[in-house]
Amino acid sequence: MKKDDWLILSIITVFIAAVYLTPGLGTLFASLTAEHAYIMSGLKFALLATFGEVLGKRISSGNWNIDGFGVLPKMAVWFLLGAVIKAGFVVFATGMPIVVKTLGLPANAILDAFAISLGLNLIFAPMFMTMHKITDMHIADCGGQMRALITPIDMAAKFSQIDWQKQYGFVFKKTIPFFWIPAHTVTFLLPETFQVIFAAMLGVVLGVILSVASSPKMVVQQAG
Numbered sequence: 001m002k003k004d005d006w007l008i009l010s011i012i013t014v015f016i017a018a019v020y021l022t023p024g025l026g027t028l029f030a031s032l033t034a035e036h037a038y039i040m041s042g043l044k045f046a047l048l049a050t051f052g053e054v055l056g057k058r059i060s061s062g063n064w065n066i067d068g069f070g071v072l073p074k075m076a077v078w079f080l081l082g083a084v085i086k087a088g089f090v091v092f093a094t095g096m097p098i099v100v101k102t103l104g105l106p107a108n109a110i111l112d113a114f115a116i117s118l119g120l121n122l123i124f125a126p127m128f129m130t131m132h133k134i135t136d137m138h139i140a141d142c143g144g145q146m147r148a149l150i151t152p153i154d155m156a157a158k159f160s161q162i163d164w165q166k167q168y169g170f171v172f173k174k175t176i177p178f179f180w181i182p183a184h185t186v187t188f189l190l191p192e193t194f195q196v197i198f199a200a201m202l203g204v205v206l207g208v209i210l211s212v213a214s215s216p217k218m219v220v221q222q223a224g
Contacts, residue, residue: 038083045082046075048203056208070144077135077149081128082203088128092120093188109189117184121176129171134158175209 018025033040050071058064096115105111137158142148183205187198 041086042079042082046079049078050075052204052208068144070139073148088124113188116188
């Protein structure tokens, strides 16, 4: 590990320790999450998923240089996407158990969690991942500057610029069935308090996967 890696790891360790060791902070966080679920979900993804993308860049490029990467506009986009993700969780966590029931299947926590994850990842995730890809490309086109947030996106052009071999062949075809469906099945089996912690970790993993999937190394691997 490089010196910068140890610095980042130290900062993360201190932050986690502060959260868990500061009296009342965990309770306050849980209370804010319950009272302001969409805002807190947005903040969580703004911080953690953006960090996941930066980490993915570190893995793919070998350094932490973020010049032109667009950390602030990415955080703004992730805030909005995080609120949308929360809405998706609510919709599928409410609806999919009813679907299981109408199919005449027995009530079962594991089956319900799997059904929620299946619906979320087959119906919602492809749209969400594609939208994230488009905004990511748009931010890059704007040089990673904040003007990306007020510059209109040429959606038709961006759809045609997406590498669908990679988007479908890796992001959809591999990460959804082999990672996201099992991971979110576990998520919806956990108590609500632990779901927040687990979702936070998945937010980092999501950023890493989407960032690494866009790296030149991934292109070379898929071409081979």
